[in-house]
Amino acid sequence: MNPFLVVRATIARHRGTYALFMALVAVATAIGVAITTQEAALRIGSARAADKFDLVVAAPGSETDVVLAAIYLRPGTVPLLEPAMTAKVLAEPRAKISAPLGFGDNIHGAAIVGTVAAFVDHLSGGLQQGRLFMAESEAVAGAAAPVEIGETFHPEHGRGHDEDEDEDEHHEEHTATLTVVGRMKPTGTPWDNSVIVPIEFVWRVHGLPDGHAEGDTHIGPPFDADHMSGVPAIVIKPETVNAAYGLRMLYRTPTSMAFFPAEALVRLYEVLGNIRELMSWLALATQGLVVVAMLAGVMAILTLHRRQFAVLRALGAPRLYIFLCVWTQIAVIAVAGALLGLLLGAGAAVGVSHLITQATGIVLPARIGPDEITLVAGMIAFGLIVATVPGFISYRRSIIENLTAQ
Amino acid sequence: MNARPPALEINGLQVHYSDGPEAVAALEIDRLSVPSGSLLAVTGPSGSGKSTFLYAIGGLLRPRRGRVLWDGHDLLAQAEPARDRWRRHTVGFVFQDFHLLPELTPLQNVLLPASFEGFSARGAIKQRAIALLERFSVPQARRSTAVLSRGEQQRVALARALLFDPPVILADEPTASLDAASGAIVIDLLAQMSLTDGRTVIAISHDHELVERFSRRIALEHGRMTDDTMRGKIGEAALVAS
Numbered sequence: 001m002n003p004f005l006v007v008r009a010t011i012a013r014h015r016g017t018y019a020l021f022m023a024l025v026a027v028a029t030a031i032g033v034a035i036t037t038q039e040a041a042l043r044i045g046s047a048r049a050a051d052k053f054d055l056v057v058a059a060p061g062s063e064t065d066v067v068l069a070a071i072y073l074r075p076g077t078v079p080l081l082e083p084a085m086t087a088k089v090l091a092e093p094r095a096k097i098s099a100p101l102g103f104g105d106n107i108h109g110a111a112i113v114g115t116v117a118a119f120v121d122h123l124s125g126g127l128q129q130g131r132l133f134m135a136e137s138e139a140v141a142g143a144a145a146p147v148e149i150g151e152t153f154h155p156e157h158g159r160g161h162d163e164d165e166d167e168d169e170h171h172e173e174h175t176a177t178l179t180v181v182g183r184m185k186p187t188g189t190p191w192d193n194s195v196i197v198p199i200e201f202v203w204r205v206h207g208l209p210d211g212h213a214e215g216d217t218h219i220g221p222p223f224d225a226d227h228m229s230g231v232p233a234i235v236i237k238p239e240t241v242n243a244a245y246g247l248r249m250l251y252r253t254p255t256s257m258a259f260f261p262a263e264a265l266v267r268l269y270e271v272l273g274n275i276r277e278l279m280s281w282l283a284l285a286t287q288g289l290v291v292v293a294m295l296a297g298v299m300a301i302l303t304l305h306r307r308q309f310a311v312l313r314a315l316g317a318p319r320l321y322i323f324l325c326v327w328t329q330i331a332v333i334a335v336a337g338a339l340l341g342l343l344l345g346a347g348a349a350v351g352v353s354h355l356i357t358q359a360t361g362i363v364l365p366a367r368i369g370p371d372e373i374t375l376v377a378g379m380i381a382f383g384l385i386v387a388t389v390p391g392f393i394s395y396r397r398s399i400i401e402n403l404t405a406q
Numbered sequence: 407m408n409a410r411p412p413a414l415e416i417n418g419l420q421v422h423y424s425d426g427p428e429a430v431a432a433l434e435i436d437r438l439s440v441p442s443g444s445l446l447a448v449t450g451p452s453g454s455g456k457s458t459f460l461y462a463i464g465g466l467l468r469p470r471r472g473r474v475l476w477d478g479h480d481l482l483a484q485a486e487p488a489r490d491r492w493r494r495h496t497v498g499f500v501f502q503d504f505h506l507l508p509e510l511t512p513l514q515n516v517l518l519p520a521s522f523e524g525f526s527a528r529g530a531i532k533q534r535a536i537a538l539l540e541r542f543s544v545p546q547a548r549r550s551t552a553v554l555s556r557g558e559q560q561r562v563a564l565a566r567a568l569l570f571d572p573p574v575i576l577a578d579e580p581t582a583s584l585d586a587a588s589g590a591i592v593i594d595l596l597a598q599m600s601l602t603d604g605r606t607v608i609a610i611s612h613d614h615e616l617v618e619r620f621s622r623r624i625a626l627e628h629g630r631m632t633d634d635t636m637r638g639k640i641g642e643a644a645l646v647a648s
Contacts, residue, residue: 002521005514009507311505314466315566316494317522318487400423400467404457 003324006312010329014301018329021294022337028290029341029379030348032283036371037349038364039276043269045353045364046072049189050261052123055236055244057081057089057251063264070101070233071261072360073111073190080230083209085256087225089234094247097122097237098221102202105155105174108146111194112139112155112178114202115235116220120184122237123191130182136204136219139178139197143186144361147195152179155205174205188363203229291334291383298330299390309394310402319395327384327391334383342368342376412477412496412573414440414463414606419472421458421629433458433469433629440622445600446608447617450626456610457578459626463608464497464576465489476574494519498567500609502579504559506566508552512544515551516565531569538565542595557588564595575599577609581616593619 011018050071058066059079068074081089092098099119105112117132120140130149133140141147154173178197186192198219200210208229212218238244244260251258302309309322346368353364421433433455440446450456461467463474465481474481476496481489493499506515516535539546542561544554551562560580567575577596581589593616600607600621609616617623625633 001523005510005518005521006507009509012509308505308507311499311501312518312522313490314464314493314499314501315519315522316490316492316497317519318490321522400461403461403466 001321001324003321003328006325007328007332010305011332017297017301018333021297021333022340024290024294025334025337026340026344028287029338029376030344032280032287032375033342033345033372034348035276035279035283036375037346037366037368038352039272040369041349041353041364041366045362047265049362050265053235053261055238055247055258056233056261057236057256057258058233060257063259064268066233067261067264073194078232080232081234082255083228083230086231086234087223087228089251090221090223092236092247094239094243095236096239099235100199100231101233101235102199102231104202104206105157107153107155107195110145113194113196114199115196116199119235120196124184124187126185127182128185133181133198136198136201137178138181139195140182140184141180142184142192142194144192145195147180149180149183152177176205190361193361287379291386294333295330295386295390302326302390302394306397306402310399313399314403323391323395326394327387330387330390331384334387335380338376338379342372413442415475417473419462419469419474421462421467421469431629433462435631438631440606442606443600443604444606445597445621447620447623448608448610448626449617449623454626455629456626460576460578460610464499465493494522495570496572497574497576498572500563500567500575500577500580502582504563506551506559506562508550510551511549512539512551512554512562513546515562516569518566519569535569538568557584557591560584560592573605575605575607579610581611581613589613590615
């Protein structure tokens with residue numbers, strides 16, 4: 001049996017309506033696909049951005065705020081770790097790297113972050129151009145930062161400004177200058193759009209002790225505990241896993257908190273996961289409603305064709321042929337709509353990821369995975385199963401009733 | 407067509423469209439015999455049971471009682487799949503409104519019954535469909551059937567009915583939707599199918615021209631047969647004259 005001639009003719013006759021049904025299925029599927037793809041991309045992208053931040057020590061407060069400020073470089077108010085504690089953590093012998101992070105300035109909207117050279121190397125895995133900073137007035141640009149190697153500039157006070165901000169608005173410039181001496185490799189994180197400078201520079205331009213005794217012009221560790229300032233966060237790369245847990249315990253004190261950003265992210269993901277689950281259910285419900293609405297529409301169209309089916313029966317078509325004609329029409333819409341929806345959903349997720357990357361610097365890898373394939377397969381299976389209902393109704397209809405129908 | 411067409415016998419046929427003791431019979435024929443190769447016109451006013459008669463002898467409905475025998479075989483005793491197959495290969499149905507699929511080409515419409523059995527539209531069956539369209543002078547250019555004239559559409563429907571070379575043609579008002587000239591062509595073709603091809607042709611019609619060309623006429627009224635007239639070789643004479 002080959003019902004495709006009849007299916008083709010019927011779809012061609014109602015091509016506008018069937019195209020609308022297909023578009024509805026496609027949009028419903030695309031919403032579901034986009035939600036799951038985007039959520040997975042957010043999870044992977046944000047986790048990847050936090051990869052190099054093994055352990056963070058900060059002043060007591062919100063871990064989420066510290067993660068947002070230190071890892072994702074989002075503007076926000078984070079209390080400073082006391083200078084004495086800062087000195088202690090930066091001198092930690094069980095840390096391969098103990099890097100202070102200091103914020104407060106920007107250049108052309110790109111955050112200027114003060115830290116130590118070892119952390120720059122750790123973060124980007126080497127530079128793509130130039131060298132690490134070796135003096136307080138030198139800077140290393142992120143892969144996408146809006147400054148060139150050799151460029152000298154005055155930092156502006158503040159954590160950056162929005163692109164749509166009034167260009168005439170006054171931005172207070174520091175008198176100190178910085179010269180870009182190197183560029184990091186791309187990291188796919190907000191740090192790509194930052195300019196990294198010695199922590200001593202940040203402390204000095206804000207009128208704070210620069211961590212070294214007077215006359216000492218070297219930058220980076222060791223720092224002098226008697227001339228320390230506070231920082232919003234310190235990133236520690238412990239020597240071992242055991243050391244990581246030990247340091248976390250050690251720096252959970254009344255004046256400091258220590259945490260693994262990965263754990264903070266897991267807690268965030270739990271919230272995100274609940275939202276995703278809710279949205280997925282909503283998307284699923286939408287898909288179900290769309291399929292049912294499509295079926296109602298198709299059944300109305302099939303009512304117009306019942307004489308045609310009766311004629312086919314009179315010409316000798318078996319009942320199964322009629323069932324297949326109806327079922328195949330709906331199957332074509334469901335399969336084509338779901339596949340189109342998969343493409344649309346993937347496209348939407350890629351587009352949204354691109355926008356988020358532009359806004360935050362976090363590269364979100366939006367890819368179709370098993371979850372999305374399962375979703376689309378489920379949509380198709382649901383359509384194919386539900387399509388048996390009108391198929392069976394047409395299968396059961398009496399030839400005479402349909403032949404004499406007006 | 408090679409085999410002799412089957413003869414039709416109807417015995418004590420009663421068809422009701424509703425159940426219950428007070429249901430009125432839509433068709434009630436005690437006895438009717440239609441020999442092989444007949445050219446039979448069925449006439450009567452609207453609601454007289456003509457279509458019911460056609461559907462009953464075509465195995466499309468199940469009567470309350472009675473038997474429809476084609477060459478002695480009780481059609482209604484067969485299981486539905488067997489009746490479907492019988493209709494495909496033994497009966498060619500032609501309808502007043504053609505019931506073609508306008509989005510398909512004439513050739514695809516003629517080949518439609520082949521799709522019931524999964525025939526590929528190639529080889530012998532396609533050659534036969536092309537030959538039928540040529541015989542009925544239907545333009546075969548690749549275009550929608552909807553652009554054909556009504557007369558051409560009915561000729562496509564006739565070609566579709568003949569795809570499997572059935573020995574019986576059942577036509578329901580085959581000329582009612584046509585103008586006089588197109589109707590005359592269809593009447594000629596139906597007459598040829600009996601007189602030249604040897605098929606049994608049974609047509610319901612109000613068309614005086616058609617009835618005059620058929621060799622036998624039965625009239626129905628209120629579901630009962632009120633007249634059965636043989637006209638000798640009128641149909642053949644008319645065909646020769648035309």
